[in-house]
Amino acid sequence: MALTQGVCLLDRAGALPGGGRRWVRVNHRGDEVTLVEGVALAIGTAAPLALVEPASAAAVLLAAGGGAVDDLAGDTGVKGLRGHLGALRQGRVTTGALKVGVLVGAGVLAAWEVDRDRGRGASTLAAAGVVAGAANLANLLDLRPGRALKVALLVGLPLARTQPAAAACSGAALAVLPDDLGGRSMLGDTGANAVGAALGVAAVRHLPPRARWPWLSVLAGLTLVSERVSFTRVIDATPGLRQLDRWGRR
Numbered sequence: 001m002a003l004t005q006g007v008c009l010l011d012r013a014g015a016l017p018g019g020g021r022r023w024v025r026v027n028h029r030g031d032e033v034t035l036v037e038g039v040a041l042a043i044g045t046a047a048p049l050a051l052v053e054p055a056s057a058a059a060v061l062l063a064a065g066g067g068a069v070d071d072l073a074g075d076t077g078v079k080g081l082r083g084h085l086g087a088l089r090q091g092r093v094t095t096g097a098l099k100v101g102v103l104v105g106a107g108v109l110a111a112w113e114v115d116r117d118r119g120r121g122a123s124t125l126a127a128a129g130v131v132a133g134a135a136n137l138a139n140l141l142d143l144r145p146g147r148a149l150k151v152a153l154l155v156g157l158p159l160a161r162t163q164p165a166a167a168a169c170s171g172a173a174l175a176v177l178p179d180d181l182g183g184r185s186m187l188g189d190t191g192a193n194a195v196g197a198a199l200g201v202a203a204v205r206h207l208p209p210r211a212r213w214p215w216l217s218v219l220a221g222l223t224l225v226s227e228r229v230s231f232t233r234v235i236d237a238t239p240g241l242r243q244l245d246r247w248g249r250r
Contacts, residue, residue, distance in 0.1 A: 022072050023188075028144065031183055035071055037176045038064070038191025044172035045165075045198050052164045055113035056201045059106040060165070063135045063197035066102030067189030070095045100136070103193065107131035110201045118209070126212035131200035133219030138196030139189055140226050145249050146181040147235075149173045152195045159202045166202035169195055181248045 023035040042064035050057035073095050107128035115124045142148040152173045159166035173195065179185045187195065204212060235241045 034185045035188035037185035038188040041172045041176050041191040042194035045168045049168040056110055056165050059110035060194050060197050062106040063103055064190050064194040066099040067193035070099045070189045103132040103135045106197055114204055123209035123212050126216050127204040129216040130204050131197055134200030135193045135196035137219055139192040142187050142192040143232055145183050148192050149177050149180055155199050163202035163206055165198045169198035183250045
């Protein structure tokens, strides 16, 4: 909670890009919430990570920056991968398409460093895709309070003992979770992309190179499924998932 409060001080001081009102959104209940949680989480993840894995921290901040552009200047009339690709075919570059490019760049940056000592090849491309795909998937999950953070903790805590990116992300996620569950703030693209990128980095460092392609296929498959299937409907219709999703939520 202290992380979010600290960034809120920047908000009141007028230090956030675009001014405070640019970081306010209406959630699924119709309440106004602030997106400063996402800024707090990105900083809270990247700052300690920079001490041990500077390239990973840079990838997290790059993913967060791509999300921030979409948060502040995104075209709400264009939705999903299909919508952004359709706009590109018409010669229009949306902030969502720009964000995809930034996420790929973050993935390449992280993967290039991860494979520095083991040799770079096709599996390095798969690693970049895992980081970018995880960042995008986290954003697709951020549709209800606490959902993306719960998934992040389920994935991140088992990896936290050996992976600094997972440890930093899990610590930041625990810090902002109460405000998220309480409906006072939300991750937005800024925070969700940072969460996913951090966990993607942890995953590619933890997985053997041969496992990267299967995981990339899973992430790509879920992204394509999301174009036609509502994750929220699936979760609400599945006992166990529904209770976990609603746990702690106001």
